[in-house]
Amino acid sequence: MLLTDMVFAVEFRTLAATCEWNEPALTARFLEGLTGEIKEEILAHNLPSSLDQLVELAIRLDKRFELRRHARAPGPEPQPQSSTVTFPVLTSSEPEPMQLGVSFCEARVVKVPVGPLVHVEGQAISIRCDVSDYEGPRDQDFEWYLVFADKTLQLTSTFEVNFADPSVRDWLNSGDISYHKLGDAAVELKFKKVRATDSGVYRCSTPSTDSVIRGNYHADVELKVIRDSLKVAPAIPKSAVNEGESVDLQCTTTRGFTEHTFLSVTWSIRKGSSPLEEILTFGPDDKIKVGDNYTQRYTDGGLLLDLPGGGFYGLVLRNAKPSDQGGYVCTAQEWVRQGEEGRNWRKILEKSKEMGKVVVTPTEKEEEHPKAIMPDYTNQPDH
Known part of the structure; x- marks a missing residue:
C-alpha cells in the first residue's frame, strides 16, 4: 500500500488518537507497517523519544531514499513533494500487514x-x-x-x-x-x-x-x-451581635504540598441539635456554591467573601437575623484533578474546626399605641 507522506501522517495520527494504546504500542504499530529499508535505517540507531518524532523521521528517510532512486535513474528531476511512505506488499506466506482502517485499534x-x-x-x-x-x-x-x-x-x-x-x-x-x-x-x-x-x-x-x-x-x-499538611485555624467570631449587624467568619487554611492539589473552604452552621447546614463553599475551582437556604440571601448581597490571599478566607453575613444564631464551623478540603484532562475532582483530605457560637439579639421594636380619637363638635347644635 502506498500513501503520500502527508496522507500517511495524518491518517495514522488520526486513527492513533482513537485508540487507547500507550505510546510504545503505537510506535510498534507504526514500525510494523514501514518498508524494509526505512525500518532498517531507523532500527540501526536509537529510536526517537516520541511517536511524532518517529513519524517525522520516517517521512524524512522516505524522501531521502526517493531522491536517491531518482538520482540513479534517468528521467526528469525528482519531485520531493510527491514522495511516499511505502507499506510492504506481502505474499500469502507473509504475515498480514498493518491496515489503516476500522480494524486499526482492534488489539489488546x-x-x-x-x-x-x-x-x-x-x-x-x-x-x-x-x-x-x-x-x-x-x-x-x-x-x-x-x-x-x-x-x-x-x-x-x-x-x-x-x-x-x-x-x-x-x-x-x-x-x-x-x-x-x-x-x-x-x-x-x-x-x-x-x-x-x-x-x-x-x-x-x-x-x-x-x-x-x-x-x-x-x-x-x-x-x-x-504528607498530611492541611491546617485549619479559624478566628473566634464575636459571640454576640445585634440584629442587623454583621457576623464575620474568618478562617485560615494552609497546606504544605501545593503541586497537583487544590483547596476548598466551607462555612456551615449548627442550630441547636439540628444537622450541620452549609452556608457557602469556595473552591476548589474558584467557584462558589451556596447552601440551599442561603441562595436568595447571597443574590441580595447578604453574603460577602473576603479573600485577600495568604491562606485567609473570610465570609461576612450582613444584616444578621435571629436565624443566624448558632455554632459556626469552618471545613477545609484538599482536592486533586483526575480522569482524562483532569475533568473530575477527587477529595483526598478534609478537616473541620469549630469556630464558636454566635448569639443574635433581636432589635426591640417600639410598641405602637392606638391614636386617640378626638370628639367631633362641628355638627353639634348650639345651646
Missing part, C-alpha cells in the same frame, strides 16, 4: 487510571488495572512492577508465586501491599497504609495470550504520596 488494551495519583500518607488505597480486546482465555493474568529510571523491580503476579524481587519481598510478606482480582480482566494493587516512600511509577502488565502480538501489554501510572 491495558489501562490504568490517568496519573499522577495523589494520596495522603496513612490512607488505604488501590490502583486498578483493566485489560480488554484480547484473545485467548477469558481469565487473564497480571503482573505489577515498580519502575525506576535505571531499573524495574518485579512486585507481584497473579500466576507466579516467586515473582517478587528479593528487595521487596518483606514489603509483600507484611501485607502492606498486595493484589486483588476484580474479575477475569481486572485487578487492583492494594496498599494497606500508603507511605511517602511508596511514591513512584507502577506498571501493570499482562502476559500475551494473543495469536499476534499487537496492542499495548502494559500501562504505567505515577503514584505521589504526600
Whole structure:
C-alpha cells in the first residue's frame, strides 16, 4: 500500500488518537507497517523519544531514499513533494500487514487510571488495572512492577508465586501491599497504609495470550504520596451581635504540598441539635456554591467573601437575623484533578474546626399605641 507522506501522517495520527494504546504500542504499530529499508535505517540507531518524532523521521528517510532512486535513474528531476511512505506488499506466506482502517485499534488494551495519583500518607488505597480486546482465555493474568529510571523491580503476579524481587519481598510478606482480582480482566494493587516512600511509577502488565502480538501489554501510572499538611485555624467570631449587624467568619487554611492539589473552604452552621447546614463553599475551582437556604440571601448581597490571599478566607453575613444564631464551623478540603484532562475532582483530605457560637439579639421594636380619637363638635347644635 502506498500513501503520500502527508496522507500517511495524518491518517495514522488520526486513527492513533482513537485508540487507547500507550505510546510504545503505537510506535510498534507504526514500525510494523514501514518498508524494509526505512525500518532498517531507523532500527540501526536509537529510536526517537516520541511517536511524532518517529513519524517525522520516517517521512524524512522516505524522501531521502526517493531522491536517491531518482538520482540513479534517468528521467526528469525528482519531485520531493510527491514522495511516499511505502507499506510492504506481502505474499500469502507473509504475515498480514498493518491496515489503516476500522480494524486499526482492534488489539489488546491495558489501562490504568490517568496519573499522577495523589494520596495522603496513612490512607488505604488501590490502583486498578483493566485489560480488554484480547484473545485467548477469558481469565487473564497480571503482573505489577515498580519502575525506576535505571531499573524495574518485579512486585507481584497473579500466576507466579516467586515473582517478587528479593528487595521487596518483606514489603509483600507484611501485607502492606498486595493484589486483588476484580474479575477475569481486572485487578487492583492494594496498599494497606500508603507511605511517602511508596511514591513512584507502577506498571501493570499482562502476559500475551494473543495469536499476534499487537496492542499495548502494559500501562504505567505515577503514584505521589504526600504528607498530611492541611491546617485549619479559624478566628473566634464575636459571640454576640445585634440584629442587623454583621457576623464575620474568618478562617485560615494552609497546606504544605501545593503541586497537583487544590483547596476548598466551607462555612456551615449548627442550630441547636439540628444537622450541620452549609452556608457557602469556595473552591476548589474558584467557584462558589451556596447552601440551599442561603441562595436568595447571597443574590441580595447578604453574603460577602473576603479573600485577600495568604491562606485567609473570610465570609461576612450582613444584616444578621435571629436565624443566624448558632455554632459556626469552618471545613477545609484538599482536592486533586483526575480522569482524562483532569475533568473530575477527587477529595483526598478534609478537616473541620469549630469556630464558636454566635448569639443574635433581636432589635426591640417600639410598641405602637392606638391614636386617640378626638370628639367631633362641628355638627353639634348650639345651646
